[in-house]
Amino acid sequence: EVEKKILDSTVLVHGGISQDVGPILEMVTIKYLLKFEEEWTARLKGIGLFDKIVSALTSGDMKEFGRLTTEDWETSIQKVIPWVNNSFTSDLITRVKEEFGENYWGFLMLGGMSGGGMAFMVDPKIRDTFRKRILEIMLELKHKHNSSLPFIIDPVTYDFKLNHEGITSELLTGLEAVMPEMQTTYPSVSPLIKGRVNLNPPLTRGESGGSKEIDENEIKNRYGFDARSHDHIKSLLKSGHIGLSKNRLPHTSIIEDIKYGEIIHFENENCDPDHFAKGMDSLKQNEMAVITLAGGLGSRWTRGAAVVKPINPFINIEGRYRTFIELHLAKSRKTGDLSGCRIPHVFTTSYLTHNAITEYLENFDYFGYKEGLYLSPAKSIGRRVYPMERDLRFFWEEQLQQKLDDNIQKVQDNIHTALIEWAKLKGEGEDYDENRSILRFNPPGHWYEIPNLLKNGILARMLRDNPGLKYLLCHNIDTLGANIDPAILGTHIEGRNCLTFEVTPRRIEDTGGGLAKIDGQIRLVEGLALPSEEDEYRLSYYNTLTNWITIDSLLKFFGISREMLLDADTPEKMTKILDAIHDVE
Template sequence: MNSREIDAATAQLLQRYGFEDIPFEKLKQQMLRGELGEAQNRITGIVEPPEAGDLQALPPLGSDLRRALTERGQEAMRRGEVAAVILAGGMATRFGGVVKAAVEVLDGKSFLELKLEDVRAVAERADARIPVYLMSSFATDEAIRTMAEPLSTERVPIETFSQFISLRIAPDGALFRDESGALSPHAPGHGDLTFGLRRSGVLEAFRARGGRVLMMSNVDNLTATLDPAIIGAHLEFGAALTAEMAPKEPGDKGGAPARVDGRAQIVEAFRFPEDFDQERIPVFNTNTFVLDAAAIDAEFALTWFAVNKAVDGKPAIQFERLVGELTSFLDSAFLRVERHGPDARFQPIKTPEDMDKERPDIVKALKARGSL
């Protein structure tokens, strides 16, 4: 890439958000040689539905086992072993192009404020100190830091770390420019998680204080709360990663647990072989994970995907990596959770219509958990 093609403001952004750690030129050349693209995204191994023992159900509310898991999770919290990670790098294009975390959802409170209220309530009940780590992006970083600073407390301290940054390219490999002629930076996906935690020093500091477990969720999935029972289940499994799976409903698309050459892992929808019937798998990935801090303190050779986009009506390509692929490297457990009712854990809000539809059930669930 010719540095003369990069204006000063974009160069500053690239330097600040770790562009040097993205193998941009290598990926571009692979794309031009036809080594990256939709055909190459598909898994070539033997792909089969998960086996019966691969998916464990979260015990129901009120059961003895649920209470035991809750106590185990709270004990870990009291020992200072648990933190929450909230993915807050997205822009809400369907809410007027603002920072998604800042969108007001309920009684004047934003997604981020409601997520943090839940962590505070859990910390109070457990009498624990639970840090929160917010993963921002170049597009949201300043806003997230401004929002987080007054919300940080001694019991729930907040730190922000950022995803990386890359540049979109045109199909011919040239740097993509929008209608105004400006370059088009983008965040390379939530697969940046472990890399960003390590680059920022957040993971090292958490482990140095005795931290063992990180619970990751999307900022717009308000019922993916910091449930001590989920932490307890993760510890009971003894896995390096526990991924929450929700029942599929008509129209759902997303990654799902499958066996690839005998190993259970999350396979993104676009990676399944074309002749594989994804409806054979009754659940899909909610993008809520519990992660062992020591296990993720390593370099992972995550796959880079060339993703086709339309920007200002023109074709563009961006390179992304996905956090779910960690399950192909780490011993992973898959936990089936509810989608509706008081124990629901997957009600993401992607559009204003989603907000109107889901708000009553979200309010009921959060009130039942003492998070409102």
């Protein structure tokens, strides 16, 4: 009887999301070891709820069971591990609560985080209706969040029974040795959702009845492939002028940490009042704009999930999940309210993120910031090439060496030999021509984002819309601390610099380079450029990549004037700008 109550009241689903739960487990461990007060109190509450949950389950009181698991989810689990929840699961629970009211009894998370395996407890009389409807809702929400959360499958509902025997197996032979049938049809998506969501993935074009991946030539034409620059890089690579080992500073380099007095400090928001006043005056004159780099998929940030990071709803603020784009626009809005001028804000995109970001902004009505918001589509795209043998060998030699079993070592050596032979057979440094067209290209990197503003006409448009524009604040999408601080702006103006970079005190987990004195000269240096790993741990400051730019000084560096940029209304005039950028590249 108890088993029947469990089966009649429980709907088991998988939301389709799959993500590395390593950070979740790490967070649990840290909070357990350090015993933060709020989290420890929540843990004790969860322990107290556990016996009640077991009692309700064994007695078959599924309404009470659902109430208790929901209480555990809301007041214990999420307090200890905020990352277990996400906007998909939050929206899903809200939708079913509103739609089924008192007949909805509760939620149970299964696994390391929500969005994957989940269970819902409902009144048995609506279980079949609920099971059908929740699949429709999950599919609608998947289409809503498809670019911003790591879905690997369409959501599903499960047929299930309680297993009283543990793990068993049965050998099927003859005609019985077939795979079980699987459901291949799904409810249609709501017309409302269909109309608002572009279901075509990046690098596709719509066709009647579906979408078709565009070919290599169309990718090159659409996204600004520069054959001249590409051939130049290939020639440098093949000749040995560039490569992994060439990125490394000589072992004879003298690498020192910089002294406290060699940079300007803004600890505890201490600043020069004159610099603050100069920065505020510049803001009031509408001389400032923000450039947010938003072209990446965030595969490192999500540990391989590869979502469109700018629109990932990663944090819950005041009961609603917010994205990086929403937070950065909120900061620009606040600065505009402070200065009395709308701050122009640019999001640079790539062929991997542009469509998703455009659609996201349209769906949320640009968060009330349509006037003054610009998207800078990529006009540069990288073409992958086959590796050089010397780079493969350098990479393997730089990896941590571990003494392996003889047989394992032979396998590894054979793999390395096979990769080298493959590169030689295909042509070291030649264009990679295997796999799908989309996988032969890549966004080229941060340096190209500012030149893209010159190539795609966005900077010229900004200058026409804001004739007094003089300065830019450029930062990564996930640098949430970046903001237009009037004192730092005033310091940049007072220094008459082309570029001013912000650095931050380095934490032990910050790797990838920083601020150093190399042979007596202060410079930002990449981690891979340092001769040894120990060199990086001696550096006190980490590079945030947040930088302040004086527009006219940067244009002068490229050999371009403001007038040239504003007057580039013909292919011939634009060619002069492209040639100037190419010379710098």
